[in-house]
Amino acid sequence: MTAADLRDGLELDAYTADFGPFLPMLPPGLVLTLTLQGDMIQKVAVAHPPFETQEKRGWVLLNLLGLPALAERMLRATNIGNATLRRLIRLSGARAAIPEGLGRTHDGSDVRTRFDLLIGTSEPIFNLHVQQTGLDDLLIGLEWHEAMLVLNSFDNASLRAICANTSNPEPGAMAGGMDHGVHAGHMS
Numbered sequence: 001m002t003a004a005d006l007r008d009g010l011e012l013d014a015y016t017a018d019f020g021p022f023l024p025m026l027p028p029g030l031v032l033t034l035t036l037q038g039d040m041i042q043k044v045a046v047a048h049p050p051f052e053t054q055e056k057r058g059w060v061l062l063n064l065l066g067l068p069a070l071a072e073r074m075l076r077a078t079n080i081g082n083a084t085l086r087r088l089i090r091l092s093g094a095r096a097a098i099p100e101g102l103g104r105t106h107d108g109s110d111v112r113t114r115f116d117l118l119i120g121t122s123e124p125i126f127n128l129h130v131q132q133t134g135l136d137d138l139l140i141g142l143e144w145h146e147a148m149l150v151l152n153s154f155d156n157a158s159l160r161a162i163c164a165n166t167s168n169p170e171p172g173a174m175a176g177g178m179d180h181g182v183h184a185g186h187m188s
Contacts, residue, residue: 012037012038014035014036014042015036015037016033016034016036017033017036018031018032018033018034018047019033020032020048021048025148025152026148027050027053027057027151027152027156028051028053028055029051030046030049030050031047031048032044032047033045036144039144039145040143041139041140041143041144041147042140044135044136044139045168046135046166049159050159052160053156055156056118057152058074058115058119058120059072059074059075060152061094061115062074062089062094064148064149064152065097065149066097070092073088074119082120086119089119089121094115095112095115095116098112098115102142102146102149103138103146103149103150103153106130106133107130111149114154118153118155130154130158130161130162131161131165133165134162134165135162135163135166136167138150138162
């Protein structure tokens with residue numbers, strides 16, 4: 001059944017599918033069951049949280065923002081405090097490409113703030129508070145690219161906590177009665 005698109009009034013079918021665990025734009029291990037209407041997220045459920053890792057996700061944000069050379073340089077950097085790299089990132093305008101207020105959590109941080117922390121251009125000035133934040137709070141209504149920026153702006157421990165806070169509907173409720181659990185079931 002088609003429904004009016006919230007953005008431009010086009011009638012698009014909503015479809016539900018599992019995404020992950022090894023899509024390059026998602027944190028490793030994360031499997032999301034998303035209902036999309038075009039590229040807009042309508043519903044979200046966590047089929048599997050991201051793997052526990054110490055990986056810094058700043059390079060993924062740079063890649064998503066269309067700066068693969070800087071992403072590669074950051075990935076290979078042994079010290080995030082590299083002043084030249086921080087300067088190049090600042091001069092690239094990457095921060096300005098992130099919409100203000102995108103992915104705002106209860107503590108007031110947004111993707112821009114977390115981007116600054118991940119790339120080392122600011123010191124932690126707040127305690128990231130995600131205990132009452134779920135992915136449904138952060139992703140519903142966003143376009144795909146915005147959602148990928150939000151997901152990759154969190155450190156692994158915070159994202160795992162957010163996944164744990166995400167309400168999951170009854171089995172089959174999102175998939176229209178179809179069992180999509182077999183795709184990620186081997187990861188349980």
